[in-house]
Amino acid sequence: MELSKNYIPNETEARWYQHWLSKGYFKSTPDEREAYTIVMPPPNVTGVLHMGHCLNNTIQDILIRRARMQGKNACWVPGTDHASIATEAKVVAMLRERGITKSSLTRDEFLAYAWEWKEKYGGIILQQLKKMGCSLDWDRTAFTMDPDYYKSVIEVFLDLHKKGHIYRGKRMINWDVKAKTALSDEEVIYKEVQSKLYHIKYAIEGSNDFITVATVRPETIFGDTAVCVNPLDERYKHLHGKFVFVPLINRRVPIITDEYVTLDFGTGALKVTPAHDINDYQLGQKYNLEVIDTLNDDGTMSEAAQFFIGEDRLDVRKKMEAVLSEAGLLEKVEAYTNQVGFSERTDAMVEPRLSLQWWVSMKEIATPALQSVMEEAIQFHPAKFKNLYRHWMENIKDWCISRQLWWGHRIPAWYAPDGSVAVAANANEALVILQEKNASLNLSDIKQDEDCLDTWFSSWLWPFEVFKGLSNPGNDEIKYYYPTQTLVTAPEIIFFWVARMIMAGHEYMDQKPFEHVYFTGIVRDKQGRKMSKSLGNSPDLLALIDVYGADAVRFGIMISSPAGNDILFDESALEQGRNFNNKLWNVLKLIQGWEKRIDSNLDAHNEKFAMDWFENRLSQAQQEVDVLLNSFKLSEALKTIYSLIWDDYCSWYLEWIKPGFEQPISKEVYDKTVHYLNEMMHMLHPFMPFITEEIYHLISPKQDDLCNKIAAPIGQANTDIVAGGELLKQVISALRDARNKNQLKPKDTITLHIQTGNTETYKAIESILCKQVNATSIAYTNSSIDNTIVVAVEKDKFFIGTSIELDATALKATLLADLAYQKGFLESVTKKLSNERFVQNAKPEVVALEQQKQADAIARIATIEESLQSL
């Protein structure tokens, strides 16, 4: 078959992916083999493939394909996350385009739209992963809102509540006074507005003096329960421990001190309104201040405000200027620009408001999760994240799990009209609980909590619930696949997700969820900026795959992806991948071209050295790659394979065994060469699955597929043989360099004399050496040869004879540079050796080594000086 000039990926990739699918290679069912399980971090159901997914899933595919080729039962589970905030936002935007507002819909109507949207657009990303070659078990595709999964999430809520880990607590939320609803942080849009900064005077108790406080929201003073100053502020030191009176209502409140207050903003004195400001709320908690809510849910002043009851807070703000001024309590008003939050839905100015939310108390469930990482039952790669994890887990804060959204798992709590609450699996069960207090209640009296659970409250169950470990406890699959082997994820969600999965695993499966966690880097652009939609610096992956091929994209992203560091993505890495594809393709073409000239009787004597060397070099590289992959150094493993193929195999081995033009090749050499290529395709397959499968089949007829072929055991490399090859490379490079420096054209032939103590070594490689440096003859000598170019490699000298007129100046310059280097080196070694303390204190082998270096340098200098004289 005639092969195309360059490799064309698209057709090949689609064909092989279909073939693998039709053979069912990616499917896994429990059997007697060792399991290797990865659960894919579920992308948002709204997601489209971006570089982060590409990196993440390529890594997982490499691990899972390697495991499969090691004969393990590899199981990689795909799925998506309902992503409550992101999805709800998308659905709201879609509805808005159709002229429908969320507030005009009932909860059920909205959810119907959301599901419709999910069925239509959800999981596009999973289809895109097929293009990447990801070997996922598609039959297992899971979703965090599947019916069983939903039930499990609710069950976990009920269970944690029963155990006393879930409680209700106050939290500052964003309140939309028009929609009369809480907003998630994502639904608040911050805008810069021109405000006024009011300087208001608070009378000091037992004095005629005032302390002046600056605020942009004067209407909130009715909720003030303290005034706070920085303890270091000299202006207010005399007021520590005193009390002041809130203007108009004359509430007596303390002056407290806290570092939170900045000295140079406003007057340096802060009014503290715990009910209506998040920072004030925290201060209030710290100093046990009273919380006075002065707003109704429609944004009008409540009875607690005492003044302006029922009037809108913004109207009151305007009126306050006159009222305070009249009372002589307004010192001045300044223009002030600040950021204010507005509702994305109604454009109303958002009011911070305290609200009762659901919380998980973390201390207790975090303990085993901290332990399993510290004791390395779960290993982090790179290990540096252990510190970060420990620090966070030791200072863990309670987790607010309610979100003011509809799309998600609705909180299983019901309220009676009197505000009493029951946590239960359904309304009927809740009613029973609530009737204990009030027997006259019926179903229509009670209302379910409007909020949803935080997305992470469902995804923390992922590693076991994809096997129905909670909804169908102790089933065959959970017993076989759990704990999983490796989790691959981004370090930014170590706390949101990784830590919580570990907690849930211990709490519900009584086991860690995974053995290894591999943290990828963050994908950035060339300038180091994080890839994001708003910057528009995220490339279209499918377009890149079309241009370069999936293998090249996988190569490009992995080669620039050192473990644990961010990756700076640059298209030139993809070019490198494409070029590598092409190199592989041309290897195939070259070897295939020899097929019709195979001669079974031809002797392989001249190629023996090359074959022995490569066989051992291959084993050595396989060993190295194995070690690197075991320690999750994927990028380095790929570099090792790349260099083995490109440098050792193509640039050296193939050149050494290549038959002359139209010349036959011995069957032994041909078979070995094909065998090595097969082995290398095997090594490379997890990284570049498509082209390796293609070449594996094209190079020789095959019954099996590379995709699920089990690797042969790795041979033991003979280091002497490998070193012999390295010496040969070194000699060839040195001789080529000398040729180059003396401006010999590739076509110009040379004669070679070698002065060496190891004639036998060179006898074995004479034919290769002649071919590689274009020498017509090789002879051995005991002394210098006149009128030649002299090259020294280790202790051996090479004399290049040529009929071309030599320009001695270039040669001389090179020799002089080398001489200077060697002399400098000798000096440093000699200095070290003449230091008595070094000789006395250093380990004997280190001293011996230095002496060896010294002797070598002296010999080398003598050779160079001799060469210079003969010029």
Add this chain to the structure above:
RNA sequence: GGGAGCAUAGCUCAGUUGGUUUAGAGCAUCUCGUUUACACCGAGAGGGUCCGCGGUUCGAACCCGUGUGCUCCCA
């Protein structure tokens, strides 16, 4: 404000318990070359104050202290 991490060639990074030459690789750059797999190629070359300062040591890219710059997480 609290915490974690990073700093080595133009760029991205290796560099193991401190001693295998005066620090390596890939990409990029430069020179030469169209030789019968490949110009998406081949053969070569140049390129470094290992962030600054101080210390420990016979010996520091590596250990300790300190300064500077950058990144991330939490508030």
